[in-house]
Amino acid sequence: MKISMSSNKEYKCILRDQRGLVSFMITLIMMLVISLIVVGFTQVTNRNRREALDRSLSTQAFYAAESGVNDALSVIQSKPVNSLTKQDTCSSADYPLSPDLNGDDSVKYTCVLINPIPPDITTHVTQQSSMVFPVNPVDDDGNSTLPRTLTFTWSTKPEGDVTKTCSGSSGVFPKPGAWSCDYGILRVDLMQYDDASFVGDAAGARTATFFMRPVNSGGSGSTNVPDLATPEGRVVGTECDKTVDSAQTCVVTLNFNVVPASDRHAQSEQYFARLTMIYNDAASVKIDGMYSGGSLNFRGAQVTIDSTGKAQDVLRRIKVRKRLGNYAASNTIPLGALDSSAAICKKFTAYPGYYEGCPTP
Numbered sequence: 001m002k003i004s005m006s007s008n009k010e011y012k013c014i015l016r017d018q019r020g021l022v023s024f025m026i027t028l029i030m031m032l033v034i035s036l037i038v039v040g041f042t043q044v045t046n047r048n049r050r051e052a053l054d055r056s057l058s059t060q061a062f063y064a065a066e067s068g069v070n071d072a073l074s075v076i077q078s079k080p081v082n083s084l085t086k087q088d089t090c091s092s093a094d095y096p097l098s099p100d101l102n103g104d105d106s107v108k109y110t111c112v113l114i115n116p117i118p119p120d121i122t123t124h125v126t127q128q129s130s131m132v133f134p135v136n137p138v139d140d141d142g143n144s145t146l147p148r149t150l151t152f153t154w155s156t157k158p159e160g161d162v163t164k165t166c167s168g169s170s171g172v173f174p175k176p177g178a179w180s181c182d183y184g185i186l187r188v189d190l191m192q193y194d195d196a197s198f199v200g201d202a203a204g205a206r207t208a209t210f211f212m213r214p215v216n217s218g219g220s221g222s223t224n225v226p227d228l229a230t231p232e233g234r235v236v237g238t239e240c241d242k243t244v245d246s247a248q249t250c251v252v253t254l255n256f257n258v259v260p261a262s263d264r265h266a267q268s269e270q271y272f273a274r275l276t277m278i279y280n281d282a283a284s285v286k287i288d289g290m291y292s293g294g295s296l297n298f299r300g301a302q303v304t305i306d307s308t309g310k311a312q313d314v315l316r317r318i319k320v321r322k323r324l325g326n327y328a329a330s331n332t333i334p335l336g337a338l339d340s341s342a343a344i345c346k347k348f349t350a351y352p353g354y355y356e357g358c359p360t361p
Contacts, residue, residue: 054314057311057312057313057314058311058314058316060107060309060311060314061107061309061310061311061314061315061316062309062316062318063309064101064107064108064109064309064310064311064316065109065307065308065309065316065317065318066307066309066318067101067109067309068097068099068109068111068112068305068307068308068309069112069305069307069318069320071097071098071109071112072095072097072112072114072305072307073305073322075095075096075097076095076114076116076303076322076324081116081299081300081324082299082300084114084116084303084324085116085142086114086115086116086117086142087112087113087114087115088113088115089113090110090111090112090113095112095114097109097112099112106311106312107309107310107311107312108309108310109307109308109309109310110308110309110310110315111306111307111308112305112306112307112308113305113306113307114303114304114305114306115303115304115305115306116299116303116324117138117142117297117298117299118297118298118302118303118304118321119288119295119296119297119298120286120287120288120298121133121135121286121287121288121298121301121302122284122285122286122287122302122321123275123284123285124282124283124284124285125154125186125275125276125277125281125282125285126277126281126282127184127276127277127278127279127280127281129276130274130275130276131274131275131276131285132272132273132274132275133272133273133275133287133301133302134193134270134271134272134273134300134301135150135190135270135271135272135273135287135298135301136269136270136271136298136299136300136301137269137289137291137296137297137298138296138297138298138299139291139293139294139296139297140294140297142297142299144269144270144299145269145291145292145293145296146256146269146291146292147256147289147290147291147296148255148256148289148290148291148292149253149254149255149256149289149290150190150253150254150256150287150288150289151251151252151253151254151287151288151289152186152188152212152251152252152253152254152285152286152287153249153250153251153285153286153288154183154184154186154212154249154250154277154282154284154285154286155248155249155250155282155283155284156182156183156184156248156280156282156283165180165181165216166180166181166183166213166214166215166216166240167180167181167215167216168213168215169215169218169237170213170215170218170219170220170235170236170237170238171235171237172235173185173211173213173233173235174213174279176279179279181214181279181280182280183214183240183248183250183280184277184278184279184280184281184282185211185212185213185214185277185278185279185280186211186212186250186252186275186276186277186278186282186285187209187210187211187212187274187275187276187277187278188209188210188212188273188274188275189207189208189209189273189274189276190207190208190209190210190225190254190271190272190273191206191207191271191272191273191274192206192207192270192271193206193270193271193272208225208234209233209234210223210233210234210236210252210254211233211234211235211236211278212236212238212250212252213235213236213237213238214237214238214239214240214250215237215238215239216239217239218237218239219236219237219238219239220236220237220238221236221237221238221239221251221252221253222236222252222253222254222255223236223252223253223254223255224254224255225254225255225256236252238250238251238252273287300324301323301324302321302322302323302324303321303322303324304319304320304321304322305319305320305321305322306318306319307319307320
């Protein structure tokens, strides 16, 4: 059998032709790239879908936690303040709650912790109104105790400028025009309270007023409280230290330990504190203190509620502080029924159409 020379050349050309293999490789690479793009796009889509689901579940869990707070408040408000007990585990017979919110156990609050004797009293105080709180010191077990110290901490508003000076003497109350400090002066009216003396003039005889004034230097930041039966106002200077906390804070401590515990006229287990800011508002005011056995807790003023909500596998936890009692309505007492920079005249009516006119100023 003979193969012509021309046929042999054509056979060799066919063997050397790799164009089909190259096309196959290019197609394979393109399919791989497209597959990677599709997988990546699918992962992005799934991640976005999961993020949207997590946001939805997070919102449901947050509302579930809020429901735990509201349910706990309903139970708390139905009980006498002095009968409230601490709940530091996730279930207690003292606070019967209904955690399941949607019937299939997928949305609920899983844990509610209640503390009716928090370690401090914290509130917002402005120049326009006073906040009134009972200050009933107790130990960790809720037993009434005599305070050795009460500490008042307040801070500027966030826009406060601490570069402004707080000039003047620590024991002198400043004039309005002379005050250029962004810290406000905290006024504290501390009234000793017991059932036997809380009538008529006895209330005034057991009240002392403290004007806690920020100063550049020379402020002690503390004062002794030998006897609340001496009600005159006392100006207490303090050097505000913005490194005390992340906020810019001032601290003044009232010392009660200079008084014998047997002197009930000078020391008590029950007080009311009226807090007022002068010249500038405070972002927050905190009251804490010490007794002979350690740090104080306070009964009857506020309660802290720590609630955890769950929606499927997402958890949200919130902690709130609520006021207790119906004293002073909402605890906000205006400084006066009417404020005026001019003279005010009262007109007394003798009969309809006639009243005594005001004198010419």
